[in-house]
Amino acid sequence: MRISVFYRCISVVLVLLALSGLSACLQVIKPAKQFAAYQPPTIPDYAQPDNWAAQPTRRDSADVVPRGTTLRDNQQQALADVFYVHPTTFFKRESWNADLADAALNRFTDNSTIRKQATVFNAAARVYAPRYRQATLFSFFEDNTTNGQDALNLAYSDVKAAFQYYLAHYNQGRPIIIASHSQGTFHATRLLHEFFDNDAKLRKQLVVAYLIGFKVKADEYQTLRPCEDSTQTGCYVGWNSVEWGNEYPPFDGGIATNPLTWTRDTSAAASRLNLGGVPLNFNRIDTAVVDAKVHNGLLWIHPPKPLGYPRFLLPGQPQLRHSFHIADYSLFYLNLRRNAQTRVQAYVSQSAPRP
Template identity: 80%
Template structure:
């Protein structure tokens, strides 16, 4: 498990998704019993479509595009798949892991992370996004017991099972993008370890892994390496967005890819290279919303002028105010969308060479 400081920094930010009212009552969302005292929710059967937040064969939130953007859902003609693992959307105290039968939670997941993150890939790939018994927020604060670790292990067991079902029943040898954010990237990083890094067949199918919003090491894998440009395939990228000029120890030292140039050098990329951010309201495109510069494993950016790209504003935690964690996708939405298409095209061109 990563350091407790990293977890606290990452997951406190997610409180902003449901309102600052929870900031003063963190103890309320701590599960009241030990992990072993709860009976876990039913193991999901991934043969059942309801256990997927997104499938390319039906209408769901992953098919949407930002209001007035002129973009289109192009999954019907896409040549690749994306296996997307959503971040934490479960904050309750009733258990350490979510229940997939919780319809209110499912709607919240669909209207937040599936709509605002997974949709970035609907021009490049068929989107497969499993629901899973995600670990509750407090799992990442749990330093004095193994409860949080066990909750994360249970969550990963679902992600793993969903990926195995996807490979066996949906993929059919198509190129694969792996993508996640925050808790989703925590699990996606492990998937790459267990299924792809040392598996030549699956490694050959990997277009790219977008490991965003978590600290992933530059030497994370034995075989896979960070991407060095915008068209390279079979590699991984990642970033954590931080206000310009600030050090941020919880994220420092990991992979930092500049999402405006897709390189890892430290040259500053001006905001005119930003093709468009999409605020959390998902109702417009903001061109040139921020610049970007790689610094010590972070992506520095000057604060956006338009509203809708929040940073940390937690009382008593001034060290968090520099991070734009929950806007990691939103700030670079169009650049990420176009890059996914570009890498699929590059992969396809390479595979067609004699």
């Protein structure tokens, strides 16, 4: 495959602004061999700082704020931690799973998802974001073999190991936010099953889980429940942004929280409740950028007028062109930031010893 063709297809997947050539692109990013035929990348050692995209004790992309704003990084004074699992940033066909030694991939991850999603939480919590051997994008489109699931299982084994290391060496009993997007939410949902749902002690440390950009059921867990308002703790929220009036079959029927009201009812919330979105170039705040309404497990929005909030055009599936998956965080950046602070404050108040 010519390099120019590969990168043209990858740019379509990343920038997601055109419909042409998506079926061909899907084949371009399909690994050439079966999962079992590849030698997996080296298992990460989470005692090594390089295997973390963000830690609060060093300078990294989770420390920044949108340019030209008065927002501030407050990690050094924060009373809680956030364990953030980033979405898919690996699209190549050389392997089913990313190699943490890929410096170019790590830079891309840091400059995209860490900078534009994980920074939402740096006012409320210390940010811990592991690098992990993420499954390549095609893993979510592999229906005929177990290759995709095998790749996702390997990726989850890293997320689990990173969380175990975090608990043993960094947490020290502090309140925890779990936050994620897309593939990250696929793994974070499983993480909550294994570590929080049936562990009352650890569950007491959970401020909230932001399980955004993937289908999570309202009855996903035996004990954990969806949040019903803006201050509830020990619960989870999530949404998948779709153009108003459209369905989105992969995520229909999942949990949908309206980030403008933090409720799950179906009342339309006006754009004036949107404190501000931050576009992909991370250089401004757009107030009242979109409205929002819960519908059948989706979050309906009217398309934003400012540039920088792209649609998500799934390769080979132009019928799903109404999704704003890429912008799930950026459209509600300031609402998310404020809510994380609010829930941490509520958690601390509830946990304070009474006279």
